[in-house]
Amino acid sequence: MTDLALYGHPFSSYTQKVLVALYENATPFAFRNIGPETPENASEWLRRWPLRKFPILAEGDRTVAEASIIIEYLQLTQPGPVALIPEDPMAALDVRFLDRFFDLHVMSPMQRAVDGALTGDPEKRQDAMAVAVETLDRSYAWLEEHLAGREWAAGEAFTLADCAAAPSLFYADWTHPIADTYPVLRGYRARLLARPSFARAVDGARKYRHFFPLGAPERD
Incomplete structure (x- = not known):
């Protein structure tokens, strides 16, 4: 079971940006949909990031905000066969x-x-x-x-x-x-x-x- 959780919405462009990165490297994660049907996800999202922007990535006590930074974080902590940021x-x-x-x-x-x-x-x-x-x-x-x-x-x-x-x-x-x-x-x-x-x-x-x-x- 993974500790990695992505909070966002499937129709959100910036959520999709991160989803592409996760899917590229088959990175295990739990998706926490933010919507009226899942108030517990919205509550945790706002607790972690009161600026009310998604997506955010949660791993244990660490919260990573902003889609580009999330992808950078994934490259550092969950590297896979697709290097989304070149070494050079x-x-x-x-x-x-x-x-x-x-x-x-x-x-x-x-x-x-x-x-x-x-x-x-x-x-x-x-x-x-x-x-x-x-x-x-x-x-x-x-x-x-x-x-x-x-x-x-x-x-x-x-x-x-x-x-x-x-x-x-x-x-x-x-x-x-x-x-x-x-x-x-x-x-x-x-x-x-x-x-x-x-x-x-x-x-x-x-x-x-x-x-x-x-x-x-x-x-x-």
Whole structure:
């Protein structure tokens, strides 16, 4: 029985980011779903992390917060066959930069559009979507050039950067579809969806799609 527990929600993009890392290395863990049907999980989550953000990873008395840091922690304490952060410091720096790129320039604008929709105010929804579209268009264009000739975000190896890319591009394309003029980026997103670790995370969240406030498309 493992002492490792992940607190989060299957439909949460940052929870999925960590799930991909755990599934990549078949790391044993217990999933603690945070929802109205499991108040005991929510209580323990808030006791451990009163800032009310998930996911968090719990191992004994240690609590690890923030998805990227959780994956770093897993690499240190639960190393497996897939090295999600390269040993070479410069290569690792590239991976960490890309991780931040996907979180800040893809995930964040997508979330802004979602938050705007959740207000229920049509004007706020429109304004948030306009900002998201502008940012995502710039990000898509940069990624189209960056990913040329690469299988994964940082090169030939699947890394932390791809753990970040998978849920961010998944939901970003729902929010502002990646145009046909970005075939490289569209191909990369398709490879992420076909990766067993992310496919498992997507399938685990399928029943929650009706919660997506912008309307989940009939695909993926």
